[in-house]
Amino acid sequence: MEKKTWPGVALCFALMLAGMAGSWAAGVLLERAGFIPQGSANPVSEIFIIILLGIVIRNVFGLHPIFAAGVAFSVKKLLKAGIVLLGLRLSLTEALKLGLWGIPLIVACIATALAVTLLITRRLEQPRRLGTLIASGTSICGVTAIMATAPVIRAKENEVAYAVANITLFGLTGMLVYPYIAQILFADDPVKAGLFLGTAIHDTAQVTGAALIFADLADAERAVDVATVAKLVRNLFLIAVIPFVSWLFWRRESGAASLPKWHELVPLFIIGFFAMALVRTIGDATAAAAGTAFGVVPIGLWTEIVTAVSSFGSTYLFGLAMAGIGLSTSFDVFKGLGMKPFAIGFIAALTVGAVSAALILLFGGLVTV
Numbered sequence: 001m002e003k004k005t006w007p008g009v010a011l012c013f014a015l016m017l018a019g020m021a022g023s024w025a026a027g028v029l030l031e032r033a034g035f036i037p038q039g040s041a042n043p044v045s046e047i048f049i050i051i052l053l054g055i056v057i058r059n060v061f062g063l064h065p066i067f068a069a070g071v072a073f074s075v076k077k078l079l080k081a082g083i084v085l086l087g088l089r090l091s092l093t094e095a096l097k098l099g100l101w102g103i104p105l106i107v108a109c110i111a112t113a114l115a116v117t118l119l120i121t122r123r124l125e126q127p128r129r130l131g132t133l134i135a136s137g138t139s140i141c142g143v144t145a146i147m148a149t150a151p152v153i154r155a156k157e158n159e160v161a162y163a164v165a166n167i168t169l170f171g172l173t174g175m176l177v178y179p180y181i182a183q184i185l186f187a188d189d190p191v192k193a194g195l196f197l198g199t200a201i202h203d204t205a206q207v208t209g210a211a212l213i214f215a216d217l218a219d220a221e222r223a224v225d226v227a228t229v230a231k232l233v234r235n236l237f238l239i240a241v242i243p244f245v246s247w248l249f250w251r252r253e254s255g256a257a258s259l260p261k262w263h264e265l266v267p268l269f270i271i272g273f274f275a276m277a278l279v280r281t282i283g284d285a286t287a288a289a290a291g292t293a294f295g296v297v298p299i300g301l302w303t304e305i306v307t308a309v310s311s312f313g314s315t316y317l318f319g320l321a322m323a324g325i326g327l328s329t330s331f332d333v334f335k336g337l338g339m340k341p342f343a344i345g346f347i348a349a350l351t352v353g354a355v356s357a358a359l360i361l362l363f364g365g366l367v368t369v
Contacts, residue, residue, distance in 0.1 A: 009074055087273040152243075
């Protein structure tokens with residue numbers, strides 16, 4: 001990292017810390033107000049708060065040129081590194097826990113989210129890049145999917161910020177509302193309830209929060225485990241969906257004759273993400289079989305390494321990148337977008353929830369976890 005990038009990275013770091021503190025404070029308020037169970041995962045995205053703080057600073061005080069290089073470095077380089085390390089959180093063997101019927105249900109929900117979001121984007125005549133970002137976030141894993149898609153389709157800062165706001169708003173709403181819907185529909189079956197929450201809500205922390213709320217309502221801790229597994233399996237589809245939606249975008253944007261090269265649709269950081277997931281899978285398998293990951297690392301130490309490295313990527317590298325996104329975003333770029341992008345996010349979230357509930361009512365009894 002060059003010297004000229006240090007001031008901007010330092011500013012992003014300060015914003016990241018402020019955003020983490022704001023997220024923690026909001027979570028405490030929600031817990032004390034009784035909206036979430038005591039000890040629940042914080043549903044208020046620190047990523048959203050970090051971006052918001054960056055936007056406020058950029059538009060109220062402006063961004064001095066001394067920070068420009070570091071802000072750009074955070075957005076372009078640190079973000080990709082964070083996505084790669086995020087792969088360590090996901091073990092491919094988790095998919096096997098859902099059995100023969102669980103994965104098709106998740107695939108159907110993902111496909112519905114993609115199709116509906118892209119269709120509504122077209123009907124409302126909104127920017128394709130923005131619709132593609134919202135589709136990725138709604139169908140896979142919220143903010144992470146948006147940030148993985150953004151560089152591949154060369155999304156603008158305002159489109160990224162708007163998509164993140166969408167996912168945060170409707171994901172948080174789903175976290176607070178869906179546990180009560182799950183209690184009405186699946187109160188006697190925690191497996192179905194967990195599948196519903198894991199497939200209908202966007203972000204991993206929000207899924208966990210919703211599952212804990214349901215567990216309190218229905219006295220069914222099993223739902224938390226099922227929701228977590230379903231969401232992790234959903235996250236694994238990041239490997240396939242990001243190249244697919246990018247291919248769709250460029251095919252419609254520039255025509256089949258001028259599609260980007262395959263390595264632009266499947267960028268190195270997605271390959272790195274998959275490689276880290278493989279490392280996690282093999283490491284877990286060898287640790288379970290012999291007590292040492294890869295025959296070298298004791299199982300306890302392996303768990304600590306995986307947790308520390310993946311958390312560094314998802315918390316700190318992502319946090320620095322989000323601060324850079326906020327600091328790069330001027331209010332001027334939101335002119336002309338209006339409220340239609342939020343209509344896209346609302347319809348997509350509502351459709352995914354309805355399809356998830358319908359599929360699980362029909363086929364959820366076939367799933368064993």
